[in-house]
Amino acid sequence: MIRAQREVTKKSVVKPMSPESGGPKSAVERPTRKVFDAVKEKRVFDAEIHPSLSTEEMVLEIDDFSLFYGASQALWEISMGIPKGKVTALIGPSGCGKSTLLRSVNRMNDLIDHVRIGGTMRLNGDSIYAPGVDVIELRKRIGMVFQKPNPFPMSIFENVIYSLRIDGERKKSVLEEVCEASLRGAGLWEEAKDRLHDSALRLSGGQQQRLCIARAIAAEPEVLLLDEPCSALDPIATGRIEDLIEELKGSYSILMVTHNMQQASRTSDYTAFMYLGRLVEYGPTEDVFVQPKLAETEDYVTGRFG
Amino acid sequence: MVWLTGGALAICVLMIVGMLALIVAQGSGTFWPQHIVRWQTRAGATLMGEIADVERHRPEPEAFERLPEAARAAARAFVEREGGESERRLLRVENFELTGKHYTWVSDYEIASESEPEWALALERRAGGRFYGTPKAYVRDGERLTTEPAATWALVEQELPGVQDRIATADAIRRDDIGRVNHEIEDSRLAVRRAELADGVDAPSARVARELFAARESELSKEFARLRGEIDALERQNARYALIVETGDGVEQSIPLDQIVRAIPANRLGPLERLGVYGSRWAEFVSAEPRESSTEGGVLPAIFGTVAMTLVMSILVVPFGVLAALYLREYAKPGPLVSFVRIAVNNLAGVPSIVFGVFGLGFFCYLVGASIDQVFYAERLPSPTFGTGGVLWASLTLALLTLPVVIVPTEEALAAVPSSMREGSYACGATKWQTIRRIVLPRAMPGILTGMILAIARGAGEVAPLVLVGAAPLAPELPIDGEAPFVHPSRSFMHLGYQIYHLGFQSRNSEAAKPMVYTTTLLLIGLVVLLNVVAIAVRAKLRRRFQGAQV
Secondary structure (H helix, E strand, C coil): CHHHHHHHHHHHCCCCCCCCCCCCCCHHHCCCCHHHHHHHCCCCCCCEECHHHHHCCEEEEEEEEEEEECCEEEEEEEEEEEECCCEEEEECCCCCCHHHHHHHHCCHHHHCCCEEEEEEEEECCEECCCCCCCHHHHHHCEEEECCCCCCCCCEHHHHHCHHHHHCCCCCHHHHHHHHHHHHHHCCCHHHHHHHCCCEHHHCCHHHHHHHHHHHHHCCCCCEEEEECCCCCCCHHHHHHHHHHHHHHECCECEEEECCCHHHHHHHCCEEEEEECCEEEEEEEHHHHHHCCCCHHHHHHHCCCCC | CHHHHHHHHHHHHHHHHHHHHHHHHHHHHCCCCCCCEEEEECCCCEEEEEEEEEEEECCCHHHHHCCCHHHHHHHHHHHHHCCCCEEEEEEECCCHHHHCCCEEEEEHHHEEEEECCCCCEEEEECCCCEEEEEEEEEEECCEECCCCHHHHHHHHHHHHHHHHHHHHHHHHHHHHHHHHHHHHHHHHHHHHHHHHHHHCCCCHHHHHHHHHHHHHHHHHHHHHHHHHHHHHHHHHHHHCEEEEEECCCCCEEEEEHHHEEEEECHHHCCHHHHHHHHHHHHHHHHHCCEECCCCEECCHHHHHHHHHHHHHHHHHHHHHHHHHHHHHHHHCCCCHHHHHHHHHHHHHCCCCHHHHHHHHHHHHHHHHHHHHHHHHCHHHCCCCCCCCCCHHHHHHHHHHHHHHHHHHHHHHHHHCCCHHHHHHHHHCCCCHHHHHHHHHHHHHHHHHHHHHHHHHHHHHHCCHHHHHHCECCCCCCCCECCCCCCECCCCCECCHHHHHHHHHHHCCCHHHHHHHHHHHHHHHHHHHHHHHHHHHHHHHHHHHHCCCCCC
């Protein structure tokens, strides 16, 4: 019932941003600021989602997802799919809800008091927010890497196999195998193989972040969430992480938040532009950066605001 | 401002260093064998002993009136030369049965002549304090064998070890074998009482137990008599030897050899031998039982009691404190109630410790302990088992006292664990408990150990509550020993802090006990420092694991 009503309200809203529904097709004459106006007036609008996405197989589906911190709404009815085996970047100015959306995927926001949500998400068809979902089991299917490297105060080996340890895996051969595979996957094996039992805290910042990636992929996650993984790193370490994301593409489905336009354009297959808690435009990275359908997106990616 | 703050710090440091220096200076000198001096006073008396203290004073004019007329002029002249002042020295004269005192002040102007007799002996006796004198004769079976000091001393040195071995054997029999016999008699008496309580006085089971007890008792009394005989034989053997010493003023006194713990020819010792005596006195102090209401002998039971109680306390307080802090920080929803609990816990640290003592006595001893006695040790009533002070109740009381000392640093340490680490763990699919156990607790461990160190320092030095809940001036048995079940949590125990209080302020002769008080204080401080050093070493080892933590 409610859902049907919402559909009706949506349809009643004008969609000025769609080129088909009016306005000239040339990029120069696109109607501008309408989306931002709608946002500011708290009107509902549909995000501009490029049709090429519909051919992708989705690992994660976000459906009408809203999130409230107490009384203030942080995410507004976001609907999007995250393609399997691809890198999807979330961009947008600070406070636009990128990280909130990312942390909603593995329900990290549960740790914060007074958070309410609406809508739903599905990981490979399984609802993430349905009542009775085992959050612990869910998080085991999702890997996450944070802004700042956060290795645990234990050895490199123990860090990598942490998710297996908490599952009670004791077989040494299995643990060692996973450790090596994950460290190789994260490009840290050569540097770390002789010091696996040293404290992880003695690694450099870039190595620590790659260790965190190794830790995240050790559990073979269905989707890997990267929350500005390079924001605390120097340019060289950043470069290595970007190369790594490139290598992980294909074997893992990656959803990453970034503040860095170049990084998004270099590493991602798809890019979603968010603004003040709304999804504005979402499409193949090249299209979003080179010929965005909305003037607002163009303004942002070319650095005219944000 | 720099001067004000710096000055305040300097005063604090000065006070602490001054206190420690006083204790170390006084405490470490106690066991050093001094020279024995002999003073001829102008009044005509002869005094012999060790100098314990020196101070300056201005003698009153009337003081000279007490001197014999012939000596007054010389004494006045002596004081005149010193500018109206005189030194006076505290002489440890001992020989209590003859002099009636342990120490006496003597002013320099009273002394006519001073000498150090070569053969002066300091005899440490099993009872009656020290005896100072020169060896006169060695007696075996009532016959004087020698008259020369050198020959006498040679015989003492030769035969004293044998005598002391026999005393040790007799003591071992007394402590182990007779102790065992007494325990067995007590056990079978308790078995009778138990049977009577369970089935009534006239029940067959009680009659059987009584018969068993009678048989056992007669058997054990025979055993007891046999052991008594062994001890008597050893003591008769020892009683054959005696040493005749002459005091400073020429009185001869016979000292049986089995009364002598240590005989020191104080003026004949070289520096190394002096050090040897010093070492052997320290060794006795830390490894022997107390003698003469603790003014002599060792404090081993007190060391043992202090360490045992502190360890039991730590074992009790650390897990409870850490669990409580975990709940407050990790599980409880922040709100007025949690804040209130936190404030209450902090204030608990400010409650006077004697209040905890009263609570421990009322709750643990009289309520919990008495109930335990009613249920499990009914046959021993009316003499209480757990219903009186004991090492368990003392540890529990101190655990309560030190709880805030553990909770506060632990909570701070938990709060200091970066949230990024918790999130990282949750993101890996860890449960809350797994995160706490594997990430939060190891990371907070140095802070938790800080709390433990503070608790140990606080608990080991606390005395006031112990007076009420189990410390005893003299406890016959250690709380942990070789007798099954090896750990006796209901036993009272000796404690160094209580020992200091008891020696210094409760004993009949506090002047004689003063050196012991300082030495015991030194030992207690040393012990607390040692316990802390161990804990700090453990913490440093843990901290090294977190070196290079960037978050």
